[in-house]
Amino acid sequence: MTRFLPLIEDSQGPLFDALNRIGPVILNAPVPEILPAHPYLLLDRNSPPDIDQIIGWLDAGVEKIILPLASAKQVIGAIPEDRILLLLDVANVSAVSDRVRSGVSGVLLKTPEIDLDMISSISKFFANSAIHVLSDSSSPPSTFSVRALLSSGANLVLPSSQLTLSPTTTAQLNVADLFLAPITSDRPDGLFPTIVSTESGHSLGLVYSSIESVRESIVTGKGVYQSRKHGLWRKGETSGATQDVVSIRLDCDSDSLEFKVVQHGSGFCHLAQPSCFGDLPGLPALESVLKSRFENAPAGSYTKRLFDDPELLRSKIMEEADELCRAQTKEEVSFEAADLIYFALTKCVSFGVGIIDIEKSLDKKAKRVTRRPGNAKPQWSSSSSPSSQKPSASQSALALPTDHDAPIRMRSSDLSTVSQEERALLLRRPVLKSDEMIAKVKPIVSEVLKRGDAALLEFTAKFDKAQLTSTCIFPPYSKSSMELPLDVKDAIDQAYANIKKFHQAQSDGSTLKVETMPGVVCSRFARPIARVGLYIPGGTAILPSTALMLGVPAQVAGCKEIVFATPPRPDGSISPEVMYVAQLIGASAVLKAGGAQAVAAMAYGTETVPKVDKIFGPGNQWVTAAKMLVQNDTDALVSIDMPAGPSEVLVIADYTANPAFVAADLLSQAEHGVDSQVVLVAVSLSEDQLSAIEEQVDKQARALPRVDIMRQSVAKSIIVKASSVEEAIGFSNDYAPEHLIMHLENAGQYVKMIDNAGSVFVGPYTPESCGDYASGTNHTLPTNGYARQFSGVNTLSFQKHITSQEITSAGLKILGPVVATLADCEGLGAHANAVRIRLGAL
Missing domain, CATH: 3.40.50.1980 (Nitrogenase molybdenum iron protein domain)
Known part of the structure; x- marks a missing residue:
C-alpha cells in the first residue's frame, strides 16, 4: 500500500537503499542503469516528449511516468493510462480536460502548502485516481499535517533532502516515522502483527513488530522484529539464520505488516525448517531439491544425469512440451505440465536462475508497452511452406496474439478483394474432431452402461469433484434448495411467463385431416415425447436460462417425465436457480452429474436415474461427443436435439x-x-x-x-x-x-x-x-x-407426429387397384394380396 513517495536526488547510498525497501521511489531523468523496484520517473520539462524514449523506459522497468499537462496531452492514447501520472500545479486544475482526466491513473499535485480542503476538492474532480501531494515548502510538513494528509486518502511526496535515517527534526523527517505514520494497533502492547514471507510470497511465519524494530530493519536491511518476551529480536543473531529484507509493506487497513525476505541458514523456524508451518510445498520444494542436487547430487541419480548431459535435458524439455501440447483432459494437462516444469526448472537451476528470477521476468514482461507479434517461429508453425510466411486474410483472422496488454482487436477481410478460396475459409468453423472425442468418451459411457450408479458416482467424484451418496433429487424439492434473492426469483418468473407464452403458441394440438380422394381420409396428430433428458451446463457459469429454454417447451408439449442433468457444486448441491426452474416446469428428477457420464445415465438409465427417449441441451465437447455416441447405439434407443458447436x-x-x-x-x-x-x-x-x-x-x-x-x-x-x-x-x-x-x-x-x-x-x-x-x-x-x-429448439422438438388413415369400402374400390398395381411392380405380392382379398369380398 503506497502512502509515501520519496523524490530521489541521489540513487545511491544508505538512504536510497532504505527507501527502496519500503515502496516506490520517484526518480528524476536521466534514468540510472540499475533501476530500483517499482520506480516512478519524473519528466518535469516543457519540451515535447519523446514517446519512443518514454516507452523504452517503461519497457525497461519504470512503473509510471510523471508528465506535466502539455506533455501528457501528447502521450495519452499511446501509453496505457495506468502508467501515466499527471504533474499539475494546483492553479492549473481547471485546465484539465475530460480526455486528460480519464487518460491518467493519478496526479502529482504541486502546492505551496498542504491544504486539506483543497486536496479533498481535487480528489473529487479526479475521481478514482490516486492523488500524490508535493509541497513547494523548503521545510517538511509537521507530523500532524502528515497524518491528516494520509488519513484523507492522499499520498505524501517528499524530496529526499527532507528525509533522514536519523531521528526526526524540524528540517528532516525520519523515513520510518513517515512509513509508519498511518499504522494503527489494536493490541494493548501496541505491536503490529507481521507476516514474514519469501520473495515469491510463500509464508515463513507470523511475528510482531514495533516502531523501533521496523526502524532498524529499514536502516539495516536485516530482519528485525519485536519479541513479546525478550524485546528486539534480530533474526539469526545467535542461530546464523539471518534475513535480508527485500521489502516491507503495510496491509490495506494499515494495521499489519508484510516483510519479504531472503532467508539464509537452516530456515526461519526455530525447528530448523523453512517455515513455521512446515516445509514449503510445490515449486519452492522442487527448487530446493534441484539446488541441493546441483551442489551435491548422489552418484547415478537421474537429476545428476540431466545436469551433466545438456543434450539429454534439452531433449526432455522438447519431449514434455510436445506431450503437453497433445494433452486433452484436465488430468493430462496437469500431469504433463508438471513434467515440463520439472525439466525446465532443472535447466534454470543449472544456470543459477531461481523461481523469483522467473517471476521478476514475468512481472517485467507484463508491464512492457511495446510487444512482439507473438507469432510462432517458422519451425514451430503449422506450415513451413514459403506461402505461409505472409498469411492470407483468412489466416490473419485466425491468428491468436499472446499479448494480454495489446488492444483487443478483430481481424479484417474485404469481400471485394478476397479470392473464392479465401471467402470459403472465412465461412469455415473450427474443425470438430468428433471421432477423437467419441473414442475418449466411449469408455465412460460403457462403464455407466455396465455398472450404473456405482460408475456414475465415481465419475462425478473424479470430474465434478463432488462426493455424493445419491445420484438424483426427486420431487417434492425442498424450499431450502430453491432459496433465491427476490429480484432473481422475479426475473426468472417473468422469463418463464414470456417463454411459456411464445412456446404455447407453437403447440400443435389440432388434428390435420385431408380427404385425398373420395372415401380416403388421411390424418396427422401430435403426441409428446414421453421422457426427455435436459442437460444444463454448469462449468464457467450457472445457466438457469438454459433450464428455462429446455424445460418450458417440454412442459408445454406435455412430456410425462422431464429429467434435468447438471453438474453439482463441490458440496454436492445444485444451484438454487436451476432447482427453482426445475420446480416451475415440474421436473420429475434432477440428476447431479455432468459430462459424458450424465448423458450415458439418461440414455441407458441406471438403478435410480430414469431412462429418457430424447436428450436436449448444449455442453462441452465431451457432452456433444457422448450425445452423438448414444444416438447411434440401438441399445440406448435415444435421439438428440441437434449437433452442437461453439456459440x-x-x-x-x-x-x-x-x-x-x-x-x-x-x-x-x-x-x-x-x-x-x-x-x-x-x-x-x-x-x-x-x-x-x-x-x-x-x-x-x-x-x-x-x-x-x-x-x-x-x-x-x-x-x-x-x-x-x-x-x-x-x-x-x-x-x-x-x-x-x-x-x-x-x-x-x-x-x-x-x-x-x-x-x-x-x-x-x-x-x-x-x-x-x-x-x-x-x-x-x-x-x-x-x-x-x-x-432451434421449439415446442415441436418435444413432440412427434403420428399419421392415420381411414378408408371406406367405396374408397378402397377406387384406391385399391392403384395400390395393387404398384405392389406388383415392386414384386411384393403379399402387399397386393392384402388389397385384392378385400376387393374380392366387396
Missing part, C-alpha cells in the same frame, strides 16, 4: 449503427468461451466508423469480468467488409449463424431475405441477450453452420 454471432451493421451497441453485441457472444465464433459484416463503413467499433470492443471488454476469455475469442474473430446490404446478407446466408443481429436502416424490411440463421435480432434495440434470457424465443439454436438444415 456464434454474426452482426450486420451499416452507417446507422451505434458503435457501442455493435461492440456490446459482439462481446455478448465472445464471452462464452475462447472458441466462440464472432463475425462483424460491415456494410460500406468508413475506417473511422470501423475504428469507433473496434475502440468500443477494446474499451468494453476491459471493463467486463470475462476479459481473459474475450481477449482470445475476439482475436480469432473477423470483420468482413461488404459493399451493400445484399452482399452482406448473402455472406450471412452462406455462413448460417446461430445468432444474426441486424444493425441496419429499416432492418425489418430485410428479414424476408434471411434464409439461414438460428434466430434473428432486428434493429438497434434488440440485443441477443434478450433472446438468450427472456423475450420468449428459444436460445438453444443450431451452430457450426447447421442452421442450413436445423431449427
